[in-house]
Amino acid sequence: MKTNNNTDKKYYKASFSQKLKEQKYLIAMSAPFVIWVLVFKYAPLVGWLMAFQDYKPAKGILGSKWVGLKHFITLFKEEQFYQALTNTLGMSILAIIFGTMCSITFAILLNEMRGVKYKRIVQTVSYLPHFVSWVVVANIVGQLLSPNGIVNELLVNAHLLKTPINFLAVPNMFWGVVTTSDIWKETGWNAIIYLAAITGIDMQLYEAAKVDGANRWQQIWNITLPSIRGTIIILLIMNIGGLVNIGFEKQYLLGNNIVAEKSLVLDKYILDYGIGMMRYSYGTAIGIFKSVVSIVLIWFANNLAKKTGEGQLI
């Protein structure tokens, strides 16, 4: 046993250095990226120390006063923080649910289309809005939804509404407005990945199904959807990881003073009440909270995926 163990170790050692030698070019090639990750992703984490200090730029991290968990306590007592958290989660969950559903449906519909030329045109046209800046989109949405905009005109003329609604001035509609404009902008773009996955499905499966007498609905339900399940789950996991990191572009541009309570998101809160007021420590504390939540969410989604037996990420 003993000798056996020793030889094992020796063999292992030899193989490690040998492997190192063999793969030195690969290692050399990956080194820049490892260094990049260390310098730009891990080194900045030293800044997290700020969250436990009353940080003043003039004094720096070494000179500022340590205050323990003071900023976290302030944070968890703050009503606005919970408001921002609810809005952030609410809007991103809506975006994930409806965004994913719309993209998948759109990809399948596009895939079922016969004329290749028409299909290509539709695909191109539908992902173009992805490249339009939110500043422009917000203006378009503002025009469409204003009391004398086209949406109100249609609804009033169709006798669905008696008087026009100012959609952008109703707090409870704000999440919906953001989600809808998001879907309008991103559906075509997000459908590309699903479309690619669908293209990879073996045509023989469809032929076999046809022989068995399956109609198109049945083919979609029993072949297409199960075949892209892995892709769907991986994308979901990635999206769930980004649940609290939705930025504030849309909310800031589409929002106004009336809907402020529904449009305040975490990133905007950090900017206004953290950095904007020179409360760097407070802003960092929220940042740490966000990171922790993201890690927990990813871990949770990944475990869920593991249980379904498909497409876990880590």
Next chain:
Amino acid sequence: MKKMKFTAVLLSLVCVGSAFVGCGVDKSATSNNTGEAATETVAEAAPDADGFVGLADRTPVTLTLFEKDLTEDVEFTDPIAKKITELTGVTLKVEHAVGGDEQAIPLMIASGDYPDMIYAKGDTNKLIDAGAIIPLEDMIEEKGNNLKNLYGNMLQRLKFSQEDPSIYTVGCYGVSTALWKSDGVMQIQNAVLKDQGYPEIRTIDQYEAALQAYKDKYPQIEGQDTIGLCLMGSDWRWLITVGNVASAAAGIFDDGEWAINDDTGEAKYKYLDPNVKEYMKWLCHMNDIGLLDPESFTHQEDVYFAKLASGRVLGSATPDWGTNNAKQALISAGLEERTMAALNITVNKDIESQFSKDPGFSGGQGIAICESSENKDKAFEFLDWMASDEAQVLTNWGLEGQNYTVDENGKRVLTDEMKKQKVEDKDFVKKTGIGKYLYPFPQRGDGAIDSTGNYYSTNSPEQVEAEFTATEKETLAKYGKKLWVDFFPARESLPVSKHGQAWQFSIPSDGDLAIFNKKSEDYIKQSVTQAILGKPEDFDAAWDKILAALDAMGVQKANEQMTQYTKDTIEFWNN
């Protein structure tokens, strides 16, 4: 194979290399001469052909200046800019934050990347906390003769605070503050007044009646629906077109969000004032009867300006800096009668407007010089020169012969061509540079008179009068006034403010009061707007809720703190 290996190594080197290129420091923006001019004694240079003296040392240098409230690029290429460069050697590179970004300066502090000079407005104290700007009092003492002349005994007001009595900034507003123009008050279209036979409009109810009557008579203007009162309340301008106008109508002096008793120093959050509530309630009523543009609180700025420029808005309340473009667009479109008349309108007749109260020189904010600058001395000399008489005349009036002439009585007058352009061309300032370099630099201000007996600024009662359009003259004549300010109580009848203006106080940026200010501001903008857009019968209940919420935010404590600041300022300035 060997070739492959070489390629691989090369590739990885390129990768690493490119990662570091991004870290390089771009030094080209700051200039190459390292303040050697500083030690030279300033020799009295001989005046040039136009009588300008300028700086003794005119080594070309580029100075960067960050202006916090600027929204578009300033090209330093107009004739006046060229003259400034010729006389001082300084080329200014003016930078600004995109879209009035509130975070620009905190981010600048976090990154430690500063310009040579900075105009930080309310963020000045943050820069002081960060040690980013330098005290100037020694330089002023040593070689700031022009600044000393310009500020005189007002130098005391430039000092930061009692605890830190250093001078960090040169002031940005005029030292003298004569009032000849009404700005930022409630306005009504000249056409409405004419149509109604120039009625007396002194209260919000009379204002409403005039708008209503005109709108009923002309439901459409230029083919589009007539809009009664149009405000800009979807972003921070809420504070200007809703908040400030409300307190002005309630007879409160412009102290930002505060109502301050200048005699006792007692400060109160202005939304606690019953007359402010009255005004908001009136807005709610206006919305209910369809006289308030329902999009006032949702439209973007460009939509708002487009509405004003279309001539179908009967009433507004935006300061000149917001509506000048719209006004000029109306005039050049031949819709002169659609321009606005600024009236003295308050909640009821018993309220005396504080609009014309003299704020005095407030000091506090202005351009500072950054610690990190390589040209601190040059920057100071430049600022000092900007305060000189010749620079004041140059920046206000432009060049003699080109922009203005001196008539037989020794009076400076703009040439006819300039007068015409000033009224009609919306790019006048951009093209000629006249008035472009006044704010935020040190200014003598309106009403100050130089050694030749002329006003330093182009504004004079006669000048203001001369710039009126025919419509404006007609309206004023019908009311028997000479200037728009004549609608308001005379400036002499109200005492000069002892505390300046509260929004210029330096309040610690991460303290309780600053947090209250930010929170309550966000809350007020939202809740008051909702109350305005709600049903009139629900307004009182909504207002009670707002007061209760303010109470919970600690408004009483904030009042006390603000009172303390006011009292400190009054004591500091007047001793």
